[in-house]
Amino acid sequence: MSDESPRSGKFCGQHRRFPYKKIISHCRDSILAVRTLIGCLIIFSIVSACTSPSASSSISITPTPQPRTTWGDIINLGQAPYAPAPSVLSRDGDILTGWIGADDERVFQGFRYWHDDTLDSTVIPVLDVSAPFAQSIFPADNDGYHLLWMDIEPQAERIQLFSAYLDNTLTTLIAPPSFASEQVTHYTAIPDIEGALWVVWSGGLLAEPALYYVRIDGLGRPMFPERLRLDGDYPVFAQTLDNRTYLFWISQVNRAVLRGEFVGGELQDVRAISQLPDLSGSDRLIEFSAMFDRTHQYLFWNIMREDGKADTYISTSPINSEDVISPQPMTITVDTTQTIQTGFNSSTVYTAVSVGDTRLSWASPLDESADVLPVVVQNEVSIGVTYWQGGAIIGYQTLTETGQLLRSPHITTDRDRHLTVTWSQPTAYGVANLNMTTTR
DSSP, X not given: OOTTSTTSGGGSGGGOOOOHHHHHHHHHHHHHHHHHHHHHHHHHHHHHHTSOTTSTTXXXXXOOOOOBOSSSBXXXXXXESOOSOOEEEEETTEEEEEEEEEOSSOEEEEEEEEETTEEOOOBOOOOOOSSOEEEEEEEOGGGOEEEEEEEEETTTTEEEEEEEEEOTTOOEEEOOOOSOOSOEEEEEEXXXXXXXXXXXXXXXXXXXXXXXXXXXXXXXXXXXXXXXESSOEEEEEEEOTTOOEEEEEEETTTTEEEEXXXXXXXXXXXXXXXXXXXXXXXXXXXXXXXXXXXSEEEEEEEEEOTTSOEEEEEEEEXXXXXXXXXOEEOEEEEEEEEEOOOSSBOOOOEEEEEEEEEEOEEEEEOSSOOSSXXXXXXXXXXXXXXXXXXXXXXXXXXXXXXXXXXXXOEEEEOTTOBEEEEEEEEOTTSOEEEEEEEOO
């Protein structure tokens, strides 16, 4: 028997030695081998997942579908802690959107171009703002833009109306001081010849607002403002298909909507055309708007009821009617077995009538008159487009589910009769997603 056997005297008494170093070395080698094996298995599984889908060992991953509307993709412009939908202007195939945004350092007015199916980066012009709201954009001379907004004037401690001229790169070229010397409540604007802009606002005493106007030339320079009328609030410009410009406003004295033809800073043929909807003590009129089709005029009231629910009332009558009409709730019934043609690139539009039990809210008409007038609305938890002609709804299409909105969407068109809608969709995180969809 060898001396190296376990029974050898070398392993007995004080001479016994146990091979710790060899065992530890073997264990280390075994652990390293196991780690190597596990690493190979992981690499193999990753490689297998990346091989052809037809392989039985592959892992199939289903991509998350991107949200879409009836017209196409939902284009997210950004997020903002502000309820109104982004401003939108279509010109020469490009779509310019604008909104009020905020970050940890400032409040700002942001803009993005969308063209050739591409969304450009956000541009923030240099503008002196405090707490801006009620933003709108209009075409100006030299391919520029008129920008209007309301803001708190820190020195006067009141809300005033401001303007700026931006070039086509969205660089601020002129931003004069406010041309309104009084407290401003609401405003409206409409383009004039040579890129100029007419602006009318209500202001002065909150209980007895008056109407004022100013003309801003094509390069953003305001003229001297003047008072237009002693009694008026919620002014709205609208133009007929034969290019006659009308101003609508709410008269506190008459408790009615008045309308006058606006010619060079003067009102002609002023008349009452509609009563006002009934409001209880806690109801609030959020938005008032107006527009024409070829034969009729339309008035829309977006109301927030005391229970927090939104409601829309409408009144419509022939353009030259002498009658004073009463607003009615905006309702709809849709027939999905028949479709209509609208004159726009609007995809499938179903036949509809303006009666029924389904009430609509947050109505906003197209920003120009048309033979068939598109009006974007909220229908329960979705947004859709109603199409009006001759004083009644003739068609409807659902765009997408949005949940409850806090303000109306916006709708515009371009020279090729494509439609674009923007909306602000609240989230559970204290901000809203600023979205856009277009038929272009």
